Amino acid sequence: MSAEALSRPFKRLADYLPPAFSIExxxxxxxxxxxxxxxxxxxxxxxxxxxxxxxxxxGQQLELLSVQYKGHLLSADDYQLDDKSLRLTVQxxxxxxxxxxxxxPQANTALEGLYYANNxxxxxxxxxxxxxxxxxxxxxxxxxxxxxxxxxxxxQYPFLLSNGNKVEQRELTxxxxxVRWQDPxxxxxxxxxxxxxxxxxxxxxxxxxxxxTVQLEFYVEKGQGSKASFALESLKRAMRWDExxxxxxxxxxxxxxVAVDFFNMGAMENKGLxxxxxxxxxxxxxxxxxxxxxxxESIIGHEYFHNWTGNRVTCRDWFxxxxxxxxxxFRDQEFSRDMGSATVxxxxxxxxxxxxxxxxxxxxxxHPIRPEQVMEMNNFYTVTVYDKGAEVIRMLxxxxxxxxxxxxxxxxFQRHDGQAVTCDDFVQAMQDANQQDLTAFxxxxxxxxxxxxxxxxxxxxxxxxxxLTLQQKTPPxxxxxxxxxxxxxxxxxxxxSKRSSSELFVMTSAQASLTFDNVEATALPxxxxxxxxxxxxQHDYSDAELLRIATEASNGFARWDALQSCWLGWLQQxxxxxxxxxxxxxxxxxxxxxxxxxxxxxxxxxELLKVPDYAxxxxxxxxxxxxxxxxxxxxxxxxxxxxxAGAWLHCYQQQRQTTPDYHETNVGQRALxxxxxxxxxxxxxxxxxxxxxxxxxxxxxxxxLAALKAAQQGGYPGFHTLMEDFGKAWQHDxxxxxxxxxxxxSNPDPAVFxxxxxxxxxxxxSWQNPNRVRAxxxxxxxxxxxxxxxxxxxxxxxxxxxVIQLDGINPQVAARLVTPLLSxxxxxxxxxxxxxxxxxxxxxxxxxxxDVFEKVSKALAS
Ligand code: B3K
Ligand code: ZN
Numbered sequence: 001m002s003a004e005a006l007s008r009p010f011k012r013l014a015d016y017l018p019p020a021f022s023i024e025x026x027x028x029x030x031x032x033x034x035x036x037x038x039x040x041x042x043x044x045x046x047x048x049x050x051x052x053x054x055x056x057x058x059g060q061q062l063e064l065l066s067v068q069y070k071g072h073l074l075s076a077d078d079y080q081l082d083d084k085s086l087r088l089t090v091q092x093x094x095x096x097x098x099x100x101x102x103x104x105p106q107a108n109t110a111l112e113g114l115y116y117a118n119n120x121x122x123x124x125x126x127x128x129x130x131x132x133x134x135x136x137x138x139x140x141x142x143x144x145x146x147x148x149x150x151x152x153x154x155x156q157y158p159f160l161l162s163n164g165n166k167v168e169q170r171e172l173t174x175x176x177x178x179v180r181w182q183d184p185x186x187x188x189x190x191x192x193x194x195x196x197x198x199x200x201x202x203x204x205x206x207x208x209x210x211x212x213t214v215q216l217e218f219y220v221e222k223g224q225g226s227k228a229s230f231a232l233e234s235l236k237r238a239m240r241w242d243e244x245x246x247x248x249x250x251x252x253x254x255x256x257x258v259a260v261d262f263f264n265m266g267a268m269e270n271k272g273l274x275x276x277x278x279x280x281x282x283x284x285x286x287x288x289x290x291x292x293x294x295x296x297e298s299i300i301g302h303e304y305f306h307n308w309t310g311n312r313v314t315c316r317d318w319f320x321x322x323x324x325x326x327x328x329x330f331r332d333q334e335f336s337r338d339m340g341s342a343t344v345x346x347x348x349x350x351x352x353x354x355x356x357x358x359x360x361x362x363x364x365x366x367h368p369i370r371p372e373q374v375m376e377m378n379n380f381y382t383v384t385v386y387d388k389g390a391e392v393i394r395m396l397x398x399x400x401x402x403x404x405x406x407x408x409x410x411x412x413f414q415r416h417d418g419q420a421v422t423c424d425d426f427v428q429a430m431q432d433a434n435q436q437d438l439t440a441f442x443x444x445x446x447x448x449x450x451x452x453x454x455x456x457x458x459x460x461x462x463x464x465x466x467x468l469t470l471q472q473k474t475p476p477x478x479x480x481x482x483x484x485x486x487x488x489x490x491x492x493x494x495x496x497s498k499r500s501s502s503e504l505f506v507m508t509s510a511q512a513s514l515t516f517d518n519v520e521a522t523a524l525p526x527x528x529x530x531x532x533x534x535x536x537x538q539h540d541y542s543d544a545e546l547l548r549i550a551t552e553a554s555n556g557f558a559r560w561d562a563l564q565s566c567w568l569g570w571l572q573q574x575x576x577x578x579x580x581x582x583x584x585x586x587x588x589x590x591x592x593x594x595x596x597x598x599x600x601x602x603x604x605x606x607e608l609l610k611v612p613d614y615a616x617x618x619x620x621x622x623x624x625x626x627x628x629x630x631x632x633x634x635x636x637x638x639x640x641x642x643x644x645a646g647a648w649l650h651c652y653q654q655q656r657q658t659t660p661d662y663h664e665t666n667v668g669q670r671a672l673x674x675x676x677x678x679x680x681x682x683x684x685x686x687x688x689x690x691x692x693x694x695x696x697x698x699x700x701x702x703x704x705l706a707a708l709k710a711a712q713q714g715g716y717p718g719f720h721t722l723m724e725d726f727g728k729a730w731q732h733d734x735x736x737x738x739x740x741x742x743x744x745x746s747n748p749d750p751a752v753f754x755x756x757x758x759x760x761x762x763x764x765x766s767w768q769n770p771n772r773v774r775a776x777x778x779x780x781x782x783x784x785x786x787x788x789x790x791x792x793x794x795x796x797x798x799x800x801x802x803v804i805q806l807d808g809i810n811p812q813v814a815a816r817l818v819t820p821l822l823s824x825x826x827x828x829x830x831x832x833x834x835x836x837x838x839x840x841x842x843x844x845x846x847x848x849x850x851d852v853f854e855k856v857s858k859a860l861a862s
Contacts, residue, residue: 008850008854010373025147027146028134028146032157036104038065038101039102039134040100044096050093054089061108062134065101068096070095071096108132109809110812111262111263113132117262118197118260121194121197122195125191128190147182148180148181149168153175153176154176157198160196162181162273163191163192165182165184165253168180187271191311203217204232215254217254224259224278227288231282231283234297235257237297238297239304250304252272258275265277266299267299278735287736290700301336302329308413310328314419318377321380322445323426325385333345340603343601350531353388354619355615357387358619359619360382361384363819365858367385369445372446376850396427396441407434440486443486450474451483451488453536455469455538464519470511470512472507472511478862493526495548495549502555541562541565543566547562547566547590550563560604567636570583574631574632574635575621591609603664603667603671606672610675618785623826623828629785637679644679645683648679648680652676655670655673655676658670674710677694677706688718691718694706737764737775745775746779746784777817781795793838796834821856822839822858824839825862839860840860
């Protein structure tokens with residue numbers, strides 16, 4: 001690593017200082033042009049700390065045209081300018097600054113700040129993108145009243161949008177149009193947004209609980225208007241739900257959602273003007289899967305819920321990101337749970353924790369939900385901050401109950417509406433509203449890592465007494481050696497006893513025990529129902545006991561979870577033996593039963609019938625035996641398909657007819673049917689008719705894609721013809737082509753390398769578009785473990801080349817893509833040295849971004 005690289009600075013939570021200046025108002029004028037946009041920022045500034053004489057404004061990638069201080073034009077000697085800031089000495093307590101900057105939105109391929117793609121101007125300011133628009137106090141605790149005037153050619157850009165209320169629109173003498181917006185709510189600059197372009201629009205009205213009317217407006221790519229109606233209806237459901245469950249109402253006259261195809265992440269909650277990745281707005285039954293519909297509803301909800309948890313009350317500094325993200329993910333999960341299968345929703349959320357989040361804890365990037373030091377903030381929009389953050393909120397909810405939690409929320413808003421606050425402020429509101437001491441609980445915010453909770457049982461036959469001994473221990477992580485016990489809310493049930501309802505035990509120390517009197521020897525404790533704490537559970541249950549839980553437990557999640565334990569046990573045995581492991585008869589009986597008599601919740605049935613994915617198994621090993629895991633999975637699937645051939649077909653036929661609309665029953669039916677198809681496709685005799693028929697006759701994208709996936713996994717010879725057909729049929733729809741790209745890239749055959757090369761030449765592929773890049777390379781690295789982890793290093797080399805190529809275009813996306821290389825220490829020695837070499841190649845590159853460098857250097861230091 002070069003000396004320059006080693007000296008890159010971290011920012012630390014411990015160094016936080018309140019701002020010395022406030023910006024009372026921010027008036028922005030944009031003269032929009034793809035290659036020459038001029039931004040005039042008029043700031044009314046107040047000094048808060050009279051001892052401070054230097055004002056340091058952040059700015060990056062800007063061309064400074066002029067600065068006026070209290071109406072006087074400054075000369076270059078009056079300020080200091082470098083590539084990160086503009087500094088000036090100020091004598092006054094109140095003053096105005098007018099700063100003019102020039103931007104080149106079209107050259108901005110990082111898609112941060114103001115950029116231009118697909119004939120549309122668009123902004124992304126969180127976390128620190130606003131400083132790519134103008135020099136500013138780019139920090140979330142500086143709240144300002146924003147107004148903005150957008151000036152552009154009305155022919156090319158008929159819609160000129162920004163936050164708040166539209167207060168003026170007029171044509172200028174030079175033919176351009178000016179539209180002026182005013183946001184009545186003070187906000188930090190990361191919530192500023194601007195969009196200019198030509199769109200199809202879809203609008204509607206919403207009546208709030210208190211009787212106000214809100215205009216809802218969706219702006220989407222021309223010709224795609226009809227695909228936004230599900231998102232619009234989802235928004236109305238989210239608004240109603242937030243009123244009913246949290247008592248929270250929307251606060252502006254207008255709520256706008258713009259969908260763009262060039263976007264670094266899922267969506268952004270800018271005040272009154274959400275910007276979405278089009279993938280999470282545009283759906284139709286023909287072009288989107290049930291999972292896509294689910295994501296649209298959930299992300300529309302998420303961004304909407306941010307209006308209170310994020311916008312009205314925001315973060316004091318970026319280390320507090322989980323304050324808004326953990327809480328808002330919790331809220332969107334609760335919303336989704338009320339809209340569909342509660343159990344399957346919980347299963348999906350837990351899978352994210354058990355795979356991605358536990359993996360992050362075990363990686364060089366391990367950090368607490370409130371990180372303590374950061375080089376590039378964009379690297380901390382992580383599963384830990386978001387999803388583990390949501391689990392922490394969920395534990396508070398479990399500890400305080402719905403009424404207590406809501407009382408805490410009310411107090412939080414009462415105290416902090418309009419402020420920028422900390423995670424501690426949030427917990428304090430929960431604590432004060434419930435008169436509960438949450439001191440020990442707060443450790444969840446500062447401690448990283450995955451606690452291991454072990455459960456041991458002993459039964460005293462004479463006293464008919466069952467004792468559970470619980471122990472918790474958090475192994476050290478890359479960032480923290482010492483760990484302390486955490487507060488763990490443990491939900492449990494005792495099967496085969498009178499106390500059959502679910503109960504709560506709150507564990508606060510390293511060790512604890514639970515005693516049950518007067519119970520039979522056969523009583524069976526079901527521990528950690530609904531995954532009531534984000535821990536790794538260790539126990540000594542037999543297959544028979546686990547299958548009993550899977551059949552008898554009243555908690556749907558616990559049933560599924562018991563089966564997960566079985567699968568892990570079987571896989572561990574297969575890996576240890578190095579040969580085929582015969583699945584037990586009990587499993588075949590259980591599956592036989594499920595296939596002939598599915599549960600009322602068909603989606604849950606489909607989950608129960610699934611052999612876990614590679615990622616689920618891999619997370620439980622160190623080192624990860626890549627090939628042995630993949631072999632065992634193939635073998636398990638083969639055994640199931642052959643032994644239950646008749647039952648898969650029977651169930652498949654039972655569920656074959658489904659109505660296309662996205663509705664819980666239909667979704668469940670499709671999930672179950674397509675699970676059956678997955679196993680049928682492994683049987684040579686069924687392949688042709690079933691797969692071809694489902695592909696040709698599908699009335700939804702869910703079914704069509706499921707047929708393709710099953711054909712691929714089953715090694716169906718006609719697969720390539722189907723893929724060709726699919727690629728041609730969907731040429732015109734990039735979001736569907738992304739699925740096709742992904743399927744190609746997840747081909748478990750070595751031919752995948754040539755295919756990926758061809759995909760990158762495809763006329764719809766673009767290195768500038770994060771959706772396209774992710775479609776190919778996310779699929780390759782995450783869904784194609786066999787080829788990605790090849791022992792000749794070809795997979796790692798491909799990813800490294802890709803990261804290098806992308807880093808020059810879009811560092812944020814490059815840094816996301818690099819993640820699978822980081823955990824090099826979790827593999828065998830051969831792979832370790834290949835991965836290490838790949839990381840060194842990245843670290844040594846001149847000009848590598850902070851985004852990629854932060855991760856790679858941590859990995860190499862681990
Ligand atoms: N707050 C945004 C994420 C911004 C990411 C910046 N790299 C979306 C969300 O969580 O709702
Ligand atoms: Zn969010």
